[in-house]
Amino acid sequence: MFDNLSDKLDKAFHILKGHGQITEVNVAETLKEVRRALVDADVNYKIAKDFTKTVKDKAIGQNVLSSLKPGELMVKLVKDELTALMGGDAKGINLSENPSVILMSGLQGSGKTTFSGKLANFLKSKKTKKPLLVACDVYRPAAIDQLHVVGEQIGVEVYSNRETKDPVKIAQDAIAHAKANGFNVVIIDTAGRLAVDDAMMTEISNIHKAIQPQETLFVVDSMTGQDAVNTAKAFNDILNFDGVILTKLDGDTRGGAAISIKSVVDKPIKFIGTGEKMEAIDVFYPERMADRILGMGDVVSLVERAQEQYDEEEARKLQKKIAKNQFGFDDFLNQIQQVKKMGNMKDLIGMIPGAGKMMKDIDIDDDAFKHIEAIIHSMTPEERAKPSIINASRKKRIGKGSGTSVTQVNQLLKQFNQMSKMMKMMQGGGGKKMMQMMKGLR
Template identity: 65%
Template sequence: MFDNLSDRLEGAFKTFTGDNKITEINVATSLKEIRRALVAADVNYKIAKEFTDKVKEKALGSKNVLKAVKPGQMMVKIVQDELTELMGGQSVGINVKGAPAVVLIAGLQGSGKTTFTGKLALHLKEKRKMKVLVTACDVYRPAAIDQLTVLSEQVGAGIYKEPENKNPVEIALNAIAHAQDNKYDVVIVDTAGRLSVDEAMMQEIADVRDAISPNETLFVVDSMTGQDAVNTAKVFNDRLNFDGVVLTKLDGDTRGGAALSVKYTVDKPIKFVSTGEKMEQLDVFHPDRMSQRILGMGDIISFVERAQDQFDEDEAKRLEKRIKKNKFDFNDFLGQLNQLKKMGDIKSLLNMIPGMKKAMGDIEIDNSAFSRVEAIIQSMTPTERAQPELMSMSRKKRIARGCGQTIDDVNRFIKQFDQMRKMMHKMSNNPAMMGMGGGGGMMGKGRRR
């Protein structure tokens, strides 16, 4: 996400290396590269030009102040502030006040509306403690109702569907009545994907909106489509006057144009970003945090929030006792691994830590390392998982055959696990050792691009 843009912006700031002040010359050189970086990221040229004009005005206006600040640092701060403003300035929440509140989901075919519906249901259920009903109003796509049914069961939400009814307005109204009767807090209406040029389909969703008067109408955008997504958002907004935008597939090979341009184009906030297929992978959009990520500063606040979402206080106390007694076993490790996986893609997590992206260099890390470790542990017997000290060579050979890996892979993992276990035991009984590190490499070796 934004890797190419981040690298090109970093290169633009190198213009100031060695300079002790901001001048029209170094500002112009830097802004030329910034503008090229934005256009390469699929940002409309007019928007890129206006952006760099604002940066230039602020940069030249600050050249005689804060002399203790290096020019490059000043330029980074100005660009960060302008990126934040371009993407909306501040986070805007979702309006779910009502009895029940109604959220209408709209978007193009294949943009990820149904998956987002499931994610939003889980978000409202877990974060806002709301009783959620999802409504299947996609009466055209084969298996759309089945997909939403599976997702609703997965996230623990109710579902309203009428498989034989082909009138989405009637289905939506009946769903709201059902929600009122059964005391649901919010109804999420998933609609059929449509093309902006399809007048009949556009009229249909306009009719649904007029009939149910939703608290929120959210437009779901596939961020991998770049500027095309922004243009489509404008067409939909002219017709529906939606309340906010959702960017999906932001973990894919996206250049970032949609995230950087959509607020400017339709003057509606980005409210959520989706970064994977897992139901937990939905984040409230924070423009300031996103600008920090783009500029390679990390996003430690989001990292901590994700960790807290997976934190189980009772489980943590149980593990603390086991670690102090040196009883931490493979079952415990597997449980922690599963919690880490729920936080999201390992590469995106590492990029949230300030300085980690640069420190990792060209080392490519992916989630396949999790699978290798899981396979080794799952090839063990229950007794072996509970008693790591039983690992003999014959057991290791059997485990290697069972998981399809080499004996060296199994030996390496068990050795690293043993080192980590000992270090955790020492640290738990000697708080002064905290921060000394140890036990690295559990996920296997990274690979060079």
């Protein structure tokens, strides 16, 4: 996410981070590189130019040149302006009515149908809502089928009617169905086109007028860059939507849409899609995104994701096992499953300050734990419970059964033993022991 932009901004700030004298020329040169980086990321030139002018005015006003750490102060000014450009604060979704009606709009291929499912899953699992998905794309039978598949996957009912080609009637009937059956959120997936056209705009405008939704969201593929911003403007002129959803932010996106869409349509980005899984949806926090763009990581989001998977009862059981020296490979496997639920591995690493930069050229796919899981699954229940019994012949059998080498089995056993020791130390309040261990590693 934003790797190229982050690299270019880092190089721009390098001018100020040197030991040479900081001058107004240095600052101007840095901001020229910042502007170039933004334009390369597909940010509108005028927005990039206004952005750097604002930063320059603030830099001169805050005496950046005479400050002790001009490079750091400059990065902070850029971060604050990036945050403001992307909307400042996170904006919630309006769920004030019962049922609350959410109208999804966007071009075909933007990920609208999939994101409707992700949003339903998010509201069901995190907001304890009872959502109803509605298939209002009357032109593509595949779209109706797709929504039914998505609904089944997340355990959410889908309302559709293949007998009529009138999307307004389907939407109105669905809302009546929701009221009669206790659904408190209705998410209406509408038809998309390959490009903005009059027929499409008329149709979605008619649906909007007929149902008066509490929330109208525009779904856009972030990988389309400046085109995404132009499409957003066309939709907003007709619908006056309430917020934007950026999909496919896990792809090779340049970031232009995320940075400039708010200033063009003056509507907040409310959610982002960060992967293919139904759980890959995040509330959009402008400040956290600015941190990530500038290579500062996003620890808050990382902790939040970890807390979502945290089970207090399981943690207590684990604590007891560690205390009694009974932590085995089944427990280790369980911890891996928890980490995997947190999301895309490269995305998670990008949330750790500095780690994203170090790992940018390393390809980490979602199967990063595959060989570890294979090795553990090739162990007998007794071996998983008591790793100390794994001798040379067992290692050979485990390696053969998992399609790995004895070296990889040895490596996993070594890592497991080190982790077990560290967990034991942490649990026993062994702060001094830990310090001694750290000294020993120097």
